[in-house]
Amino acid sequence: MAETPLAGALKNAIGHYMTAVAEKLLAEGTPVSSVSTWGRYDDDEGREKHHNDVEGSLNLNDSFVRRFLPDAEAGLHWSGTSGWCLWSMSKGRASAGGSFYFYDGARWLGAGLIPDPDRVAAFLSAVQLDPHSAGSDDRPFYRQPLEDLSGLCERLQVHRRVDYGNPSYELRFNEARCGAYYDRTARALTSGADDIVNVPVRRGELEALLHLLEFAEGSSHKPVRLFADYLAGDIAQRRGEGGSVNEHRRALTYAIEVKERKGQAERRQHKDDDGE
Known part of the structure; x- marks a missing residue:
């Protein structure tokens, strides 16, 4: 029917x-x-x-x-x-x-x-x-x-x-979900919690995490894909490389850029609101 x-x-x-x-x-x-x-x-x-x-x-x-x-x-x-x-x-x-x-x-x-x-x-x-x-x-x-x-x-x-x-609620939900995780990722990376931690992880678990990040890179909207790409790259390059934790931080660099752009946009909005 x-x-x-x-x-x-x-x-x-x-x-x-x-x-x-x-x-x-x-x-x-x-x-x-x-x-x-x-x-x-x-x-x-x-x-x-x-x-x-x-x-x-x-x-x-x-x-x-x-x-x-x-x-x-x-x-x-x-x-x-x-x-x-x-x-x-x-x-x-x-x-x-x-x-x-x-x-x-x-x-x-x-x-x-x-x-x-x-x-x-x-x-x-x-x-x-x-x-x-x-x-x-x-x-x-x-x-x-x-x-x-x-x-x-x-x-x-x-x-x-x-x-x-777009009248589709499916698209609206997908954008909301992707946007929420994009914001959470950016906040976590720029939160100032930058101490180095030792997390016991099995090699297979690490490989599985990289596979899941690869999946996210191919299935989410572009900003989230970038975070997944950069995080996967940072983790992959650190494996077996002593002292490299401070060298491979592409995801953090991107998060700082995101935070700066958001701050600039908010300041412009406040300026426009004050001028009205």
Whole structure:
């Protein structure tokens, strides 16, 4: 069945809302790996699979989830009838392949159907402190399934970026994620924490790290690719070369240039604002 205009509009609007929340979390240092949406209200099989209404999800890195739920899989999920929740499922249950209702054990934010990204970020912060008591296990209902979908789509439009030229939320999320890690890398390299540390590492682990940097170099946007390239080169040239830790610092040099350019841009912006 071909996607209807409303179904496509819902998917896009939900995707931009998911991305708006992801942007807030990424800015706070949360490793959001992807966003997903479901807007096919007109697909009977899909409605049964996706709990009879439209939905969205934020997927978090497994290493991040293990910090507060070491024995479970979890993620942030948005229901078109009930708002945000943290879903979780024990790894033993997942591997056993038993029956599982998606919302079993979910913790609900309960702050309305479309709360601001700041409110969702605060909920995740509470989850990290105590995932078993954050929010509530009582699922709220703010609308009935399939009720006034055009109105819901309109309400979600507030989270579109009016200054964003491309209508694709996927591209917007990719740019946000790449930009967040670009900024984090630049800040880490220019933080002043420049003492030399001895980290025991196996040769195979070092090779694996270089492979992952090579992967990042080929899969991210250009500024991140440069950091991956320079870091991989610095590490590779230091192997087996005594005293070379202060000689191969191309990534740091680039980070300093990035910081200087950003500072110049901010000063120009302040000057323009003062002149208005």
